[in-house]
Amino acid sequence: MSGFAGLRVLALESRRAAELAKLISTYGGEPVVAPAMREVPLESNTEALGFAARLLAGEFDLVIFLTGVGARALLSVVETTYKRGEYIAALQRVKVVARGPKPVAVLRELGVTPAITVPEPNTWRELLRALDDACDLKNDFRLRGARVAVQEYGVTNSELLSGLSERGASVTRVPVYQWALPDDLAPLRTAVKAISEGNIDAVLFTTGVQAAHLFQVAAEMKLEEAMRLGLDRTIVASIGPTTSEELQRRGIRADIEPSHPKMGFLVKETAERAAELLRGKRQGSAATQSGV
DSSP states (O other), rough: TTTTTTTEEEOOSSTTTHHHHHHHHHHOOEEEEEOHHHHESOOHHHHHHHHHHHHHOOSSEEEEEOHHHHHHHHHHHTTTTTTTHHHHHHEEEEEESSSSSHHHHHHTTTTTTSEOOTTTTOOOHHHHHHHHHHHHHHHHHOTTEEEEEEEEEEOHHHHHHHHHHTTTTTEEEEEEEEEOOSOHHHHHHHHHHHTTTTSSSEEEESSSSHHHHHHHHHHHTOOOOHHHHHHSSSSEEEEEEHHHHHHTTOOOOSSSSSSSHHHHHHHHHHHHHHHHHHHHHHHHHOOOOOOO
């Protein structure tokens, strides 16, 4: 038997839940779907519109786009007040950094070519390294004294903001959307209970916000410790370093990260190693419980 071989695999994805469930089934798993989040536009877009006003006035030297969805959402907000052409022209006058292929695709649709594209796995570390390299290699590129805008993606990345400030940049956050718990919490509560009772074999985390929300719901149910113990016997698969860091903050170590931070690779590579990983987790947990 290969792949998941009938293992119960929890998917916390929201927007692409059906696609992820199909992938799990394709690799022989039994998908358990419990969306952990929903995307909510900010009630007030004052930060985004304030950014646009300052950009058009020439008050930024560098704009960093962290997500494709956020880049599109920011454009939608800006267009409520300003002309699209003016916004695009303003972006073309400054240096633009894209954290990975998704914001690159959105920017190219607008006719904006990023000065820097951050390589995989696209974390804040690679982003800062790419900026450092540009400062070393390009005479016209500097961070010290630069006015930098950072398009955020629901969760503030304090390490990135601190890294930019430490390099002498003046940083402006541009939050465009935020994440909330789903309207229907029943599937997520059922998932917390299932993990706590040992009825889930693998959990797929495709963003750190899923981990934050899973633990928030577990705490509200007074099952946080029970779920943590359940995860000790469960395969914890993380789509990439940023998500793994959020899990670490919760005291959970990811058992696997795929070779590329994409959903298809996550499912395929977790399925390929599922038997080995699960055996190791459950033997380790049994040894801990017996005091070995």
